[in-house]
Amino acid sequence: MPVRRRRSTALAAAVATAAALGATVLVTAGATTATAAEVPLKDYELTWGIKQTYRNYVGMFGTFTTSGGATQAAGNGAFTFVDGTGTYDTTGHTVDLAFKGGLVSKSAAHGFEITLTDVRFDSKAGEITADIKKVDTSAGAPKTTEGDDVPLATVAVTREMKDMATTLTAEAGEYLGSGSYAGAAGDPLTVVQKTPPSTPPASPSPSPSQTRTQEPSPSASQTAPTERPETESPAPTSTKTTESSPPASASEAATKGEVADGTLGWGVKQTFRAYVVGPIAKGRVTVSGGATQAAGNGAFTFKDATGTYDTDADKLTAAFQGAVNFKGHESGGTYGLDLTLSNLKATLDGGSGKLSADVNSLGTLTKGVVLADLKAKSADLTAEKDVITADDVAATLTAAGAKAFGDFYPAGTALDTVDLSVALSDGAQLPDGGSSGTTGGTGGTGGSAGGSTGGTGGTASTIGGTGTTTGGSTGGGSLATTGSDIPGPALAGAAGVAVAIGAGAVYATRRRRTQQ
Structure with missing residues (x-):
């Protein structure tokens, strides 16, 4: 004691x-x-x-x-x-x-x-x-x-x-x-x-003989910690669908019409991906429906865009094919975390917009959930060689998106950035890749999590996290080692989802195994 x-x-x-x-x-x-x-x-x-x-x-x-x-x-x-x-x-x-x-x-x-x-x-x-x-x-x-x-x-x-x-x-x-x-x-x-004195005490310099850094008088210049500013909400996105116009000729680019093709690159959140395949959730990430994932537990690319554009009004609406599934915390064939995002749709209007998806959590499907507010670097949508490109679009978690992640990530959390590329004609050449966000994982094995590295197309991509066991309990109400190899938010993200959807039995099982 x-x-x-x-x-x-x-x-x-x-x-x-x-x-x-x-x-x-x-x-x-x-x-x-x-x-x-x-x-x-x-x-x-x-x-x-x-x-x-x-x-x-x-x-x-x-x-x-x-x-x-x-x-x-x-x-x-x-x-x-x-x-x-x-x-x-x-x-x-x-x-x-x-x-x-x-x-x-x-x-x-x-x-x-x-x-x-x-x-x-x-x-x-x-x-x-x-x-x-x-x-x-x-x-x-x-x-x-x-x-x-x-x-x-x-x-x-x-x-x-x-x-x-x-x-x-x-x-x-x-x-x-x-x-x-x-x-x-x-x-x-x-x-x-918090309230500086009108006459602060003198603060002479400490003598050379002092070996510890000495604290001077709190001066009038000291202020309370600055509050973090709230995330500025982007401008509302127009819900009016732009009427399509006839496609442009080979010699003249249209300013308004239907999207011929396109890709959306997004990693959701790097720490969330790392958690899912790490030593706590011991899960896997699976892409399907034409979506792909970059090697090393990287970001995702969704393809085959459809939608409309208006470069004069700087408006874009595009929906993408493909799905990604996050699965972890398995116990007796039942998963405490089973989250699928599909039918992603991005809108931009003057540089601001929304990113939505159909969300299926443990078999419960909710369509058209607005996951993130988008903010492009520029309000202008300019086509070059019949391709509109908007890279590194900032994505900020919405309240509805926070609910989809079990209310652990608070609304306003920065997600991975989004890369958008849409072709305005059938012959336009889209950029290669199209993935966004920080690629990553550490590439080693985490805990007993197995699986193969890499993986694209419709196959599971299960990448080991780090070798340090994080969280959990060693018995006696104590915490297990919480090493710094796995980012803190990575530990919390999917666990927040699992807790929110009632996966207490999964954690209890894991705790007993740790004690044994």
Whole structure:
């Protein structure tokens, strides 16, 4: 059980009060004496995500809940604790701050509930601490472990106190459930003053004899962490179908008419592809109906486009043949993840548009789901040699698309970019390939996932992920090793789908196998 290092709240209050009254000598934690150089501080905020892979793991199988003013950033982001108060030492140029707010991470599937309160930052000690209570129900009867002022991470303190590097401690590994966290890099830490003082304390440079990076006075220039701007919604797409016109002659290109052929290249999301064939889902990706997939678990190409175009109005509507199926989390012949996208359709109107598809999840078909908002680099649709090309079109997940992925990826998430090429006449030459997005996987084998590499046409393309087992449980409510070889979002994407569609039995089976 970790050492309890409760720092008296009454003592902390006395420090701040005495400093305000001009006390000359105080006994404090970590120092033998303090002087009237200590200045009281208030209205600070601390933002820290602990570790991204930890958030991804909890996000797959459980939830985070904040309280007491603490918040979590959108998209399973970092946590912010508020109303920080404490003292600033003008002699040593250090701060000692305590923050309000609580955080509970809970997973019923793996039998743990971890509560963090009384988060503190001490720049002199170069550490972040918290009071922690862990309830472990993985073995049946609840087992509770508590610790006060548990050191969670050491901090490489900087003058600005922004994006400071952190290193997780052995105690953090013990409470968070993975011994591999000890000594691992944590998320960056930022401490800022929400309401800067009108007269900030002086901040002389630390003396050359100081070996640790010392923290200066929080200055008036410090501001609260900048909120991530919301994704700008593209302009509405026109639903009016352009009337087709007679095809152009060989010597004259038409500005309006029917699409003769075309391809759409899209990888959906690289991390999602990596997850499906990785050591957790142990699944496969299969293309059919004329669609192809690039080697190395790459992006997909959908072909045989039909639709209409109007280059004067910069409008394009094109539907494509082919389908892609993602399948994983097999248990007794039943799959917890079985998702098919087909009948893809892209529209552009003045550079903005939509990408839709028919979505079949575990046998339930929903037609015409708008998966993504599209934003081309240019609003102009110009034909060259009777071919309209729009490469690297940004694709942003919609609310309907988020639902199709089990609501794990939040609306606004960037998906792989889209490449569009459409021929305006039968003799026009389309570019080769037409695939988009980051190709990839790492090409090795992941866990026990098998299958052959490569694969195009209508065959399955099952590529091993990385060799590191990520997520899962080793028993006792602990996390398994969460290595950095597999991207965090890759761990979360398909698992979010599987959890959302009720694949708890799959995970339970996998957990038992891991324990064995």
